[in-house]
Amino acid sequence: MDNRTVVLTGDSLTVEKVAQVAIDGAKVEFAPAAQQELQKSREFVYKLVNDNVPVYGFNTGVGANKDRTVAAEYYNQFNVNMVRSHCVAVGPEAALPEVRAMMVVRLNTLLLGYTGMSPEIAYMYQNLLNKNITPVVPERGSIGEADIACLSHIALTMIGEGEAYYCGKKMPAKEALAKAGLQPLILGPKDGLALVSSNALAAGQGVLVMHELKKLINLADIIYSFSLEAFKGNVSPLDEEINRVRRFQGQNESAAQVRRLLTGSYLWLPNIANALQDPLCFRCACHIHGAVRDSLHYLEELMNIQMNSSDDNPCVLMSQNAIMSCGNFEVVNWAVAFEMLGIALSHLSRAACFRTIKLSTAHFTGLPRFLTPDPEHVIAFGTIQKPLTALDAEIRHLANPVSMDFYAVAGDIEDHASNTPYVVQKTRKIVDNLYYILGIEAIHAAQACDLRPEKEFxxxxxxxxVQQKIREIIPFLAQDRNLTTDIASAYKLLKSGGLLDVLHI
Structure with missing residues (x-):
């Protein structure tokens, strides 16, 4: 089996595997044991219903309508109505890789056998992924207690309604299914609930944010090490033993990486630094980056559980011969972990901004003010501090917690929420802003390096x-020019992952 296929077992999905399917277009297959669980749980649910046991969302209504009975002859219409009535999300549309991530996350949890839905639903998820059909999913409207308002749009595609993309082209979902040789699903009992009720939107988008963050934190180390060389900074805070005695995992990971990145640098020469102690934005960079790494480690532990466990209500427990109502759709634990990560990223952003400003400040660097090559005739980097700090102000605002802001809804029975999709989406925006901020820092560091006159430099x-890659797309600032173009070029370089590839990180 080639690396273009991800085998889903229900309990072994990772951030990297989701990215393979969502971004790289890998196909999905089921482990044989997972297929058996699907069939067994469906048969078990039918057995209970035939014994006249009330099953939430199967032979009863949902939410405040849980007290209403659904007769067998209305199963299909009830489930179709459930899908349609829950399509209440608003735009913008989630990106296509994000929708694919939602589908693979939800599909994986279905394979555990705790849902009890028709196995045909799982095979439809597989077909949509493998045949390049991506439902149109508006990304706003979920409060985080299962993403029912948004995920219903995936279900809509499965029954041949709404819109979807087929091989990247938008069209009616029924037409997309036909082009791929698929028939719309005929929904049976509990199928509607299984389709709409999970946290797959927030989880799918969240996993891709984490995938991006794993690149970003390494880029942050790269740009910091480059700035330290441009600044003629002090390397004593990078000492292995100094960091070892502090013991924080993330701090030690960043410090070790920065030491590797500075291999062969003039900074290791004795008494070369400008100062005995640098400003904290330089001196404590690995500690700050380490806080991001530690937050990411913690979040990944929780997300690995989310991706590989059931968040269904009710939960099918064949071992106990029961289907039990529960609150397993509650995700406040990893919602607040994302918010913690946003706060840590705000610290990283602020430190990068201060480093950039310090690089333009003559009494810190010994270089001309605003890194001008000609103080009489070239303004250089005076004004660029404004967009830099404006982007950081956005990050500061986005880092404010929102998970505790909710109403009691659904007839007052649903009186807790976490706003997890929005928590994830604002973290996604923080990450995007940081590509700009780190790009602007890199522009300054490259200019400073070119201005350094010292023989030992x-x-x-x-x-x-890094200097070479920057100069391939952004020339030395010899005369004032439109810096918006330079900022965009630096952003694209960092976001593309090209620096990571060339440095083998």
């Missing part, structure tokens, strides 16, 4: 590579 291997 010698970039390390990584620093030399």
């Amino acid at each position: 010698q970039l390390g291997t990584a620093g030399h590579t």
Whole structure:
């Protein structure tokens, strides 16, 4: 089996595997044991219903209508109505890779056998992914207690309604299914609830944010190490033993990486630094980056559980011969973990901004003010501090917690929520802003390196590579020019992952 296929077992999905399917277009297959669980749980649910046991969402209504009985002859219409009535989300549309991530996350949890829905639903998820059909999903409207308002739009595609993308082209869902040789689903009992009730929107988008963050934190280390060389900074805070005695995992990971990135740098020469102690934005960078890494480690532990466990209500427990109502759709634990991560990223952003401003400040660097090559005739980087700090102000605002802001809804019975989709989406925006902020820092560091007159100035291997990649797309600032173009170029370089590839990180 090639690396273009991800085998789903129900309990072994990872951030990297989701990215393979969602971004790289890998196909999905089921482990044989998972297929058996699907069939067994469906048969078990039918057995209970035939014994006249009330099953939430199967032979009863949902939400405040849980007290209403659904007769067998109305199963299909009831489930179709459930899908249609729950389609209440608003735009913008989630990106296509994000929708694919939602589908693979939900599909994986279905394979555990705790849902009791028709196995045909799982095979439809598989077909949509493998045949490149991506439902149109508005990303706003969920409060985080299962993403019913948004995920219903995936269900809508499965029954041949609404819109979807087929091989990247938008069209009516029924037409997309036909082009792929698929028939719309005929929904049976509990199928509607299984389709609309999970946290797959927030989880799918969240996993892709984490995938991006794993790149971003490494880029932050790269740009910091490059700035330290440009700043002629002090490397003593990077000492292995100094960091080892502090013991924080993330701090030690960043410090070790920065030491590697500075291999061969002039900064390791004795008494070379400008100062005995640098400003904290330089001195504590690995500690700040470490806080992001530690937050990400914690979040990944929780997300691995989310992706590989059931968030269904009710939950099918064949071992106890029961279907039990529960609150397993509650995700406040990883909602607040995302918010913690946003706060840590705000610290990283602020430190990067201060480093950039320090690089333009003559009495810190010994270089011309605003890194001008000609103080009489070139303004250089005076005004660029404004967009830099404006982007950071956005991040500061986005880092404010929102998980505790909710109403009691659905007839007052649903009186807790976490706003997890919005928590994830604002973290996604923080990450995007940081590509700009780190890009602007890199522009300053490259200019400073070019202005350094010292004979002993010698970039390390990584620093030399970074300088070279920047100069391939952004020339030295010899005369004032439109810097918006330079900022956009730096953003694209960082976001593309090109620096990570060339540095083998």
